[in-house]
Every structure is written in C-alpha cells, then in structure tokens.
Amino acid sequence: MKNILDIKKMIYVLIILGSVLINKVSAQDVANGSATANVQAALSIVATQDLQFGSVFQGVSKTVTNNDAAAAGIFTITGAAGAGISAYMTLPQYISTAAGDDRMTIAFRNTDITIDSTSNADPSAFGSGWLDVDPNSLPTGLVIGSDVTPHTMLFLGGRVIPSVDQSAGSYTGNIIVTVAYNGI
Amino acid sequence: MKKNLLIILLLLLIASSQLFAQNVIVNNNLTFGTVYPGIPKTISKATAGFAAEFYVSGTAGSEITIDLALPTYMNVGSSNMQVIFQETDCAIDTSATPDQTNPEFNNLDPWHTLTYRIGSNGLYLWLGGIIVPGLSQNEGSYASNIVITVTYTGN
Numbered sequence: 001m002k003n004i005l006d007i008k009k010m011i012y013v014l015i016i017l018g019s020v021l022i023n024k025v026s027a028q029d030v031a032n033g034s035a036t037a038n039v040q041a042a043l044s045i046v047a048t049q050d051l052q053f054g055s056v057f058q059g060v061s062k063t064v065t066n067n068d069a070a071a072a073g074i075f076t077i078t079g080a081a082g083a084g085i086s087a088y089m090t091l092p093q094y095i096s097t098a099a100g101d102d103r104m105t106i107a108f109r110n111t112d113i114t115i116d117s118t119s120n121a122d123p124s125a126f127g128s129g130w131l132d133v134d135p136n137s138l139p140t141g142l143v144i145g146s147d148v149t150p151h152t153m154l155f156l157g158g159r160v161i162p163s164v165d166q167s168a169g170s171y172t173g174n175i176i177v178t179v180a181y182n183g184i
Numbered sequence: 185m186k187k188n189l190l191i192i193l194l195l196l197l198i199a200s201s202q203l204f205a206q207n208v209i210v211n212n213n214l215t216f217g218t219v220y221p222g223i224p225k226t227i228s229k230a231t232a233g234f235a236a237e238f239y240v241s242g243t244a245g246s247e248i249t250i251d252l253a254l255p256t257y258m259n260v261g262s263s264n265m266q267v268i269f270q271e272t273d274c275a276i277d278t279s280a281t282p283d284q285t286n287p288e289f290n291n292l293d294p295w296h297t298l299t300y301r302i303g304s305n306g307l308y309l310w311l312g313g314i315i316v317p318g319l320s321q322n323e324g325s326y327a328s329n330i331v332i333t334v335t336y337t338g339n
Contacts, residue, residue, distance in 0.1 A: 027336040031208045033236050034327050035258055035267055037216035037225070037315055041323045080323075083220060181220035 040080030041150070045179050048121070049074035051156055056104075059164040066114045066132065066157035069124040073156035075177050076121065081150035084184030087138045089113070092173035095160065102167035107159045110134035114155045119147040123155035206242035206302075208334045214313055222319040229275045229312035230285045236311040237284070238332050242302045247339040250276075250298040250309060255328035258315065263322040268314040269294050275310045278303030284310055299337065 051073030056062050064071045079085065094103040113135040118127030130139050135156060144150045154177065214236035219225050227234045240248065252274070257264040272291035278300055279288050287310065292298055294311055311330070 027206055028333065029206050029208045029240075030331060030333045031210050031238060033210040033213050033238065033330040033332065035214040035216070035236070035255065035313065035315075035330055037219045037258060037265065037317075037326045039219045039221065039260075039265065039317055039321050039323055039326060042221040042320050080220065181223050183220055183223045183225070 040083060040181075041078070043077070043079040043085065043144075043179055043181055045075055045077045045177055047073070047175075047177075048076045048153075051158055051175065053158075053160050056160055056162050056166075058162050058166045061159055061161040063159040064157045066112055066155045067123045067126065068157065069122055072123040073154075073158075073175060074121065074123065075154040075156070077144065077152040077154070077179055079144040079150060079152075079181065081144055081146040083144045084182045085142045085144060085152070085179050086140070086182045087142055087154075087177060087179045089135050089138060089154075089156075090174075090176040090178075091135060091158075092175065095171040095173035097167060097169045097171055102169070102171075104163070104166055104171050105161040106173060107161060108135050108156075109159070110136070112157045113138070115139070115142065116153040116155065117143055117145040118153075119145055119149045119151045121151075121153055123153075206240065206246075206248070206334060206336060208238055208240045208332055210332075211237040211239050214311060214330060216313075216315050219315060219317050221317050221321040224314055224316045226314045227312045229273055229310040230287075231312070232284050235284070236330060238309040238311075240302060240307040240309070240334050242306070242336075244302055244304045247299060247301050247337045248307070249335050249337055250300070251333045251335075252294045252311070253329075253331040253333070254294060255330065258326035258328040260322070260324035260326045263324060263326070265318070265321055265326050266316040267328065268316065269311070270314070271295065273312045274298070276300055277308045278306075280305045282308040284308070 052071045066072050091108050095106050096103040111132040115130040116127050117129040120127040145152050215234045229235045254269050258267050271293040274292040274294040275287035276289040277287040
C-alpha cells in the first residue's frame with residue numbers, strides 16, 4: 001500500500017516537473033507588424049501641341065511667343081499633386097527638311113518658356129508658376145499642380161531664322177523634355 | 185497529506201508559468217509614407233515614428249531568441265513593390281534607458297535569429313528598410329506583414 005502511494009507521489013512530481021519544463025522551453029509570443037507605403041501617381045508628359053511657326057519667308061525671321069495659344073509648344077506633365085519634379089529640355093539648334101537636304105536655324109531665348117503649375121492649358125492665360133524663364137535651364141523647385149487634375153504645363157516659344165536662300169519646304173526638329181520626380 | 189501535496193505542486197506550476205510569461209507588442213509599424221515612382225526610399229532604424237518598433241516584456245535577465253519573418257515585396261491588389269532589408273537594418277536596446285538613435289546593439293541582421301537577454305526595462309527592437317518603386321509603379325497604399333516571434337531559450 002505504501003509503495004502505491006509513493007508511486008502516485010512520484011507521478012505527481014514528474015507531471016509537475018514536466019509541466020514546468022515544458023513551460024520553460026516553449027514560452028513564445030508572436031506579434032504581427034506591418035510595412036506600409038503610399039505610392040503616388042506615376043509621372044507622365046505629353047506633347048499637347050507642337051511649336052508651330054507656320055509659313056516663313058526666306059530671310060525673314062519669325063518669332064512665336066510662349067503665350068501664343070495657337071502656336072506655342074505645349075507640354076502637359078501629369079503626376080502626384082504637389083510633388084516636386086525636375087525637368088530638362090533638349091532643344092534643337094536647327095530644324096530640317098524631311099529629306100535632310102537643308103536646315104534652318106532655330107533659337108530659344110532665356111525667357112522663352114512659361115511653366116504653369118495650375119491646370120490651365122491656355123498659354124495666353126497664365127495662372128501661376130514660372131513666367132518667362134530659360135528653357136535651357138529650367139528652374140529648380142518645379143512642382144506638379146495641386147488642382148483637382150494635377151497638371152503642370154510648359155508653354156514654349158521660339159524663333160526661326162531662315163536664310164535668304166532657304167529651300168522651300170516643311171522643316172521639323174525634335175524638342176525633348178525629360179521629367180522625373182525628385183522626391184521632394 | 186496527498187491533498188496538500190497536490191495543492192503545493194499546483195501552486196508551483198502556476199508560479200512557474202508566471203515566471204516565464206512574456207509578451208511582444210508592436211509599438212510602431214514600418215512606415216514609408218509618401219513614395220514616388222522611380223525613387224527608392226529608405227527608412228532608417230533610428231528614425232522614430234517611421235522605423236518599426238517592437239517591445240518585448242518579460243523576466244529581466246532571461247535569454248530570448250527573436251526571429252523576424254520579413255517580406256520581400258509589398259502589395260496592393262495585384263501590384264508588387266520590392267522592399268529590402270539589409271543585414272544592418274535592425275537594432276536592439278535592453279538597457280534601462282533605451283535610445284533608438286544610439287542603441288545598445290546596433291547594425292544587427294534581421295534575417296538571422298537574434299539572441300539577447302531581456303533587460304530591466306524589457307527589450308526594444310527597431311527595424312528599418314528600403315523600398316524600390318518602379319518608374320511606372322501603380323499608385324496605391326502598399327502593405328505587407330512583418331512577423332516577430334520571441335521565444336525563451338530557458339537560459
């Protein structure tokens with residue numbers, strides 16, 4: 001009878017010691033955190049209107065102002081409202097015939113571009129931004145407009161200088177605008 | 185006699201369980217905030233309010249292992265964005281005066297099991313990271329889980 005009691009005591013002790021041991025080695029806790037980020041709209045730019053000099057006569061230079069609604073070059077930049085962007089413009093020095101057999105000088109002054117950071121798409125009705133600045137060195141601190149439709153518009157003027165013996169025909173050149181978010 | 189013995193053993197069991205009770209909580213999620221397509225963004229582990237902060241409470245002096253299950257991408261809908269955790273993106277402080285900007289144990293590898301002892305003021309763990317949005321990354325609020333598992337070693 002005493003042996004049976006001893007065995008029972010031993011079993012109790014073993015169970016308790018086992019429980020303690022299990023608690024000791026398996027104590028564990030888990031927490032779920034997260035990583036979050038709000039990605040803004042991707043940046044895009046569209047050449048809305050080409051810079052158009054129309055009819056030009058030999059030996060007579062022609063200027064298009066950046067507030068000429070019908071002829072100024074218009075670029076539309078779309079992105080996240082209020083986001084800082086950097087922009088760079090590559091301007092031609094000449095425009096050429098399709099056949100490449102003649103070319104005509106094109107010039108841009110340091111006041112030939114206006115940057116409108118409202119949603120205004122009309123070069124003749126400047127809203128807010130940078131008026132008459134240098135297209136060869138676009139200002140820092142550019143931002144996407146914060147209107148309902150977040151745009152920033154570029155209005156570009158320029159001047160062509162045909163020679164006195166300029167070949168008749170259509171002349172074209174590429175104007176390349178590169179924009180990128182600057183993270184500001 | 186048998187009854188008394190049983191009660192004593194049960195009390196011992198309860199005491200033992202309490203002795204090794206522990207808890208880990210999330211004080212702050214890893215928050216990248218506003219991100220622009222094409223521009224990677226880094227959150228330093230030392231940046232309060234943006235770095236992830238986990239707090240482990242438990243018996244001071246007890247050794248624990250910490251395992252982090254880290255994502256490699258964040259998601260919104262079907263869009264993914266890469267998230268990177270470098271081998272120095274984690275820090276721990278078990279001191280009485282934890283300091284996120286000057287932690288007791290700095291530049292730890294969050295990809296490996298970390299083994300430390302809980303201090304008198306618990307244990308703080310901070311985690312930074314980098315996200316790499318693509319140039320045409322879809323707009324949206326991206327998220328992913330970071331799971332932390334804390335285990336007593338018994339030492």
